[in-house]
């Protein structure tokens with residue numbers, strides 16, 4: 001979704017507190033990534049607040065053509081962030097939904113519209129936040145490692161997270177980032193697309209996997225849980241031993257190894 | 260079927276019933292800064308050569324002699340000239356048989372399509388940044404003369420160069436008085452329709468030769 | 476009308492897709508072709524900022540023209556008429572076909588030789604002409620190949636992109652009298668040249684599309700590389716041009732930026748070999764040129780799209796094909812699978828107002844919304860946003876003026892699923908119970924999860940949800 005391709009964002013100073021919006025995918029399928037995201041932030045002396053009433057940004061319904069259902073779900077999230085703290089989201093596509101589509105979803109609502117807009121301004125994708133706000137430093141650890149990164153399309157195009165993730169990885173001394181062939185191409189997830197058009201989705205996923213495997217990198221990471229469900233599910237079905245890891249888990253592992 | 264006049268009214272009224280969006284006209288588009296004639300000529304040459312045309316500089320010589328050499332190397336047996344306005348080439352060209360596009364195409368089709376190897380035309384100018392020839396007067400240069408014969412030789416007076424198409428539009432009076440047909444030519448005819456492989460001489464000329472002169 | 480027995484229809488999208496995706500040769504050839512075109516385009520826009528500036532200009536020119544569309548169409552008509560070009564209006568494909576048949580019959584043309592025109596494909600002109608006893612011959616090399624094979628174009632710029640040169644070689648040897656098999660591209664092109672040259676010379680009626688029409692001067696602009704477009708518009712006695720009502724701009728100075736965006740985006744060229752501006756039939760004293768020029772302006776749903784302020788953006792399109800060249804779905808399924816005249820991302824957003832949302836319901840969902848199309852579109856059409864809007868209309872959830880077939884994508888099961896989703900995810904307490912059950916009962920996750928598990932292992936929740944894990948560590952710091 002071509003909302004903010006050339007957005008130049010200015011970033012706040014490092015805060016004492018943040019909200020963590022864990023996303024519905026990580027909640028059930030990769031809670032380690034969510035905990036790692038919290039740990040990374042806390043490790044930089046930021047208090048992490050995880051509102052227990054959070055559920056989902058509403059994106060699944062929104063992209064399927066059910067704006068009312070999306071609104072109903074999103075409306076419940078709007079009241080969870082009462083303090084003026086940044087809201088950190090370990091997923092570029094959910095962050096994009098909250099930052100760019102919530103304001104649209106509520107634009108005709110006099111009460112929730114301004115609230116959605118003010119929340120949108122405080123939403124940060126995790127790697128973006130670590131890079132520009134936390135400005136974390138990454139000590140040298142162990143042996144050199146080749147890493148291949150897959151970035152979700154909405155994350156890339158709405159949030160520019162391929163750049164922040166790459167910049168973060170570039171700061172880690174012993175990480176060598178390699179780019180797969182057709183790096184910018186979609187992995188075929190696309191939410192309901194993956195089950196509505198399974199043949200196309202599967203063809204995209206298998207091409208993506210072949211490109212990733214061809215890099216020879218032993219480690220594959222992504223900042224998006226959705227893509228990882230798709231890619232890891234496909235890898236396992238193909239009998240491959242490679243698995244993608246959420247970038248939060250990867251970074252937290254690295255921080256622990258260094259300590 | 261609704262009568263055409265009804266179709267017109269219905270289409271226009273549907274469009275007029277749609278929400279009005281008021282916009283300001285796009286700002287007059289800027290042309291690139293003035294460039295020296297040498298730079299433009301260099302750009303022109305590079306541009307059109309990239310499109311597979313041959314450029315021969317005849318400024319230091321008498322162009323009909325250069326033309327005669329081209330006819331000899333390319334074994335041109337029949338050369339068609341524009342209706343009027345070309346110096347008498349007969350004394351220079353002893354090789355090819357010369358003809359003129361001096362009758363309506365209806366009576367000339369067989370000769371033009373089937374019995375002419377090459378044509379000679381004069382460009383009214385050229386565009387530097389893309390390497391493009393301009394033919395803007397179908398009365399002087401019939402449309403098909405630059406199109407049908409397999410080899411097209413075009414004379415270009417190097418003093419008539421525009422930096423870009425945009426600047427040509429701004430500098431000419433086309434917007435006030437359009438010629439019946441204005442043609443921009445960048446290279447010989449080509450196609451990549453078979454497996455993205457470039458082939459020249461699709462339906463128009465297979466070869467385009469540009470003769471640079473200064474005395475037209 | 477004499478139509479092929481089993482036309483690939485958009486309604487058969489899934490079946491069409493399965494046929495192609497299963498064919499590795501076809502997929503590899505699409506992929507190669509798309510890579511070639513995207514690489515060529517990239518060479519033309521080396522500087523991202525310069526591209527953004529240029530395409531902002533392109534967007535502005537097109538939006539401005541659309542904002543004044545009815546006025547500009549009238550101005551165009553006035554100026555064309557003054558120049559001696561006859562203007563005709565058609566609301567439907569049928570009306571357009573009949574107008575063209577009338578003109579061609581009056582001109583005594585038993586054969587119409589055609590330059591490339593996607594609008595003529597849109598109205599299925601060739602079938603209509605044949606039904607009226609008039610032959611139609613495509614003269615663009617790609618279109619000629621496709622016509623010879625009895626197929627339809629699979630790409631709006633490269634019609635025969637789905638064919639290998641060996642297939643074309645075999646086709647020529649089988650179908651063109653007196654031709655021996657050759658797989659030399661040069662020789663194949665020369666065969667096409669010979670066949671078509673006789674037709675250009677002898678045919679009374681030529682037909683073409685229009686890339687942009689200029690209101691202030693009454694001019695039709697055409698870009699092409701082969702010269703067949705110039706042949707069709709110049710040699711026959713009568714030239715008929717056909718275009719959609721959206722293709723007009725106000726001023727001549729608006730043409731250069733749009734056309735450079737078009738040729739660079741389409742085939743990675745700074746300009747095409749020929750750029751042909753037609754403002755009148757042959758004038759006194761001229762030795763060639765058509766004696767009559769006609770322009771047919773086609774609506775076919777465009778005014779419906781125009782009525783919707785957001786969908787109106789679809790009319791900005793200059794038909795460059797860049798969106799399909801960059802589309803991961805198009806690269807996997809090719810153009811024919813869509814079953815529409817315009818395939819790929821642009822096809823998904825213009826076909827609904829031409830064919831209705833019911834016939835095209837599987838097209839609007841066939842996108843992961845990755846946004847590659849919107850990123851390259853030279854006139855900045857927000858294609859993914861429009862897909863989203865069309866999905867809403869397809870489900871009957873839109874305030875916008877309705878397209879035919881709105882609500883036809885509605886499936887009871889699906890809407891129950893999203894109602895359940897909304898009910899569950901808007902009730903935090905209920906959601907936490909659900910999370911608890913899902914994680915505790917993870918061993919019972921079904922092994923068959925519909926389409927998901929066809930190419931993936933089943934989804935299986937973690938042992939403890941993030942909610943639980945964050946609750947137990949709340950406030951805790953690592954250091």
Ligand code: SF4
Nearest residue numbers: 792793795796798852
């Ligand atoms: S939508 Fe944009 S990219 Fe696609 S064909 Fe039209 S102008 Fe080109």
